[in-house]
Amino acid sequence: MNVENTQVQMRKGILEFCILHIISRGEVYASDLIEELTAAKIIVVEGTLYPLLTRLRKAGLVDYKWVESTTGPPRKYYLMTTEGTEFLNKLDDTWKELVESTNKIINNK
């Protein structure tokens, strides 16, 4: 057991939450997501992101549309569905509770 692995575990569930948030602010494609997450120090690689986006789409939380690019192949731009927005609202509450619960435990010295 090493620190890196535990850190990966800590980020796990948060990823989906952050990705939905970014998509909720406007249409983005995979590289936009990787860029913004990396800037916020949440590292994500393609092998994680693509299956995750596919899961979100199959679950009806996001949708996508093809957009031509002037600098390469076409891109899949993702956008929120009504269902996805409701889902994200619930996750907002879960996140607040999780931070509150965890801080309660780690500050209870």
Place this chain on the structure above:
Amino acid sequence: MNVENTQVQMRKGILEFCILHIISRGEVYASDLIEELTAAKIIVVEGTLYPLLTRLRKAGLVDYKWVESTTGPPRKYYLMTTEGTEFLNKLDDTWKELVESTNKIINNK
């Protein structure tokens, strides 16, 4: 994909962190941990907790000692090792960064 499952994912990596924190404050056994985590709204069941404690022990982060009980079978009381304390310090930093990163993303409207 349902909200419950995503909520479980969000809690996943945090669990280990919270458990180490509780043990670092003093010797506890499994039921103490379940009680304190449940009070903080972090639900954990035996099938999750026992393998996790065994992993932490095998990794040398915690140790245990048997203590006789007056109300039933003997209990395994867990305590931190020096290595475990160092590990926990690193996780403290990771947690702070994770909260900061996530809040950065979800508040970037």
Place this chain on the structure above:
DNA sequence: TCAAGTACCTTGTTATGCAAGGTACTTTAG
């Protein structure tokens, strides 16, 4: 025309939470 860049996707591995079920010790009611 072919190398480099961009973009999307898949396979196999590993980690881990959880449901369900099991073993064993102690106390108490009948």
Place this chain on the structure above:
DNA sequence: CTAAAGTACCTTGCATAACAAGGTACTTGA
């Protein structure tokens, strides 16, 4: 004395999901 209830520890099998590594396909420019 025995059986049931309570307490405590543990294991097996399953499902989920991040990640490493590798693959396909389109576009541009030298």
